[in-house]
Amino acid sequence: MQHSTESIIQRCRDAGLRRTKALELLLETMLESHSPMTLADLAEHPNLAEQCDRATVFRLLQRLMDKAIVRRLGLHERAAYFTLLLEGRHQDFLICSDCGKIEAIDAPCPVHKLEKELATKTGFTKLYHELEFFGICPKCS
């Protein structure tokens, strides 16, 4: 499925968020990035650095998380990563509980089958999941 900044902005507006230049740039930056980004990555990104400060970026991220447009990953504030939740684009992650390094799992997700079974059994629709596996990365062990 193709995603454009415009379609995500529409999702934000439907969720009651005000369209601002900073919001637009933030969504654009996250959409372009193929991996989750930290608050520092985002705030210092050339797209955003001149447009808004770190606190603004963080506030926007919080609003986007409240509306389930952005997912937060990781263990603690220092090593938190942010990524867009996009329909049809699903990713689970491995996270080092020592250094906070994050890695997308490069294997077909085994949980989708379980989701289908759950939907049949429970009558829940629009099921989704977010998986994070924690461990110690090769560099830290």
Ligand SMILES: [Zn+2]
């Ligand atoms: Zn590590």
Ligand SMILES: [Zn+2]
């Ligand atoms: Zn999964």
